Amino acid sequence: MPPKVFLSYGHKDAWEFMHRLFFALELYLGRENLFWDTLIPPGPFPDHLKTTIEDCDFFVAVMSPYAARADGWCRRELEIALDSERPVLPAKLFDDFNDPLLIDSGQMTYADFSAEFEVGFRRLTEWILGEARSSWEYLGTCTDDRFLFEQ
Numbered sequence: 001m002p003p004k005v006f007l008s009y010g011h012k013d014a015w016e017f018m019h020r021l022f023f024a025l026e027l028y029l030g031r032e033n034l035f036w037d038t039l040i041p042p043g044p045f046p047d048h049l050k051t052t053i054e055d056c057d058f059f060v061a062v063m064s065p066y067a068a069r070a071d072g073w074c075r076r077e078l079e080i081a082l083d084s085e086r087p088v089l090p091a092k093l094f095d096d097f098n099d100p101l102l103i104d105s106g107q108m109t110y111a112d113f114s115a116e117f118e119v120g121f122r123r124l125t126e127w128i129l130g131e132a133r134s135s136w137e138y139l140g141t142c143t144d145d146r147f148l149f150e151q
Contacts, residue, residue, distance in 0.1 A: 002029040003057035003128055006086075007036040008077040010066030017062065017093055017113070024121055024135035029128075037073075045073060050080050058128055059086040063110070064093050089127050091120060 005025065009018045018036060025034055035052055053059060059081035061067070067074035081088050090110035111127070113120030122132035 002033045004033050004055065005029060005035070005058045005060060005128060006053050006056040006077070006081070007034060007060045007062070008067070008074050008081075009036070009062035010064045010069075010072065010074055013064045013066040014062050014093060020117065020135075021060075021062075021091070021121070025125075025128075027135075028125065028133055045076055049073075049077065053077060053080045053086060054084045056081075056086055058089055060089045060091055060124065062091045062093060087127075089124060091124060 007018065007022065007025075009015075022034060022036055035056065037049070040046060040049075059078075061074070061078050061081070066072070069075060078088070092110045092112045092114050095114040111120040111123035118135055121135040125131070125133040
């Protein structure tokens with residue numbers, strides 16, 4: 001059974017990246033094993049997010065300036081993941097940015113997407129699946145064209 005992965009990101013500076021990451025991970029893990037908060041309206045922090053984070057097998061923290069805000073949901077999600085001892089997999093988007101909370105918590109290893117998506121994706125899938133995978137190689141095994149169009 002594929003692992004459950006929680007994807008935490010800043011909506012203002014990582015939205016396009018998250019679409020690409022979700023699509024690529026979905027090819028290997030299935031949509032039902034990925035969680036990202038696309039349908040949660042702004043407002044108070046929802047209680048079910050805490051449970052979802054505590055139940056995940058891996059927590060992917062997409063590092064960006066917006067995600068690192070002290071008053072943001074990403075910060076709270078990361079603190080829940082660290083407190084519940086979920087494996088935290090940092091994903092670095094920008095070459096000149098490192099999340100201070102991740103560094104302070106000893107998370108010095110990360111999947112580096114800053115130069116090339118494929119390099120970071122291979123690192124991330126190595127952690128999650130036990131072997132590095134490509135964000136595009138799975139497409140060659142598809143028998144239909146459903147992945148070529150937005151849903």
